Amino acid sequence: MHDVFVMYNHPTDPEAFDAHYRSTHIPLVHELPLLKEFTWGHVHRDEHDSGYYLVARLTYESADAAAESMASEAGKKSVEDLANFASKGVTVLNVTRGNA
Template identity: 65%
Template sequence: MHDIFVLYNKPQDQEAFDRYYASTHVGLVGELPLLKEFTWGKVVGDEHDCYLVARLTYASKPDADASLASEAGRASVADLANFAHAGATVMNVPRIGES
């Protein structure tokens, strides 16, 4: 399995970010081909610059790469400019151990 984690920095307007993310961006991510699972949640506490973490799970890194290269993948990535004004960090994480 292969995960992509997206760590979104704390936005200035958290309500607008939340509204857009839930009403628009989540739907775009849901259209990604080969996506096995998509989960997201807000970071608890104010001691972090990170506001929200999303996890996209794929069977493999090649599947993740193909998904993001697809039309839906390009649209999802391009959509970041519409709401992630504070920035985001994307991490590719191959799973090593699973139980």
């Protein structure tokens, strides 16, 4: 399995960020082909501040499937939408799971 983690920096306007994320970006993510699972959540700011506001995890069967998904029209739309709400930037990590 392969995960794509998208880590969003703290937005200037968290309410506007959340509204756009829920109403516009999540539906775009759900259109991604080959996507096996999508989860997301806000980062707790308790003992130390990681600098991140929200983390999303997109799970695919393989790194190739993730690349194909992101190269699709739905993938391009999803990436283009970042400019509409994630003005403080994102960090993307591609992680292929190891076998235990």
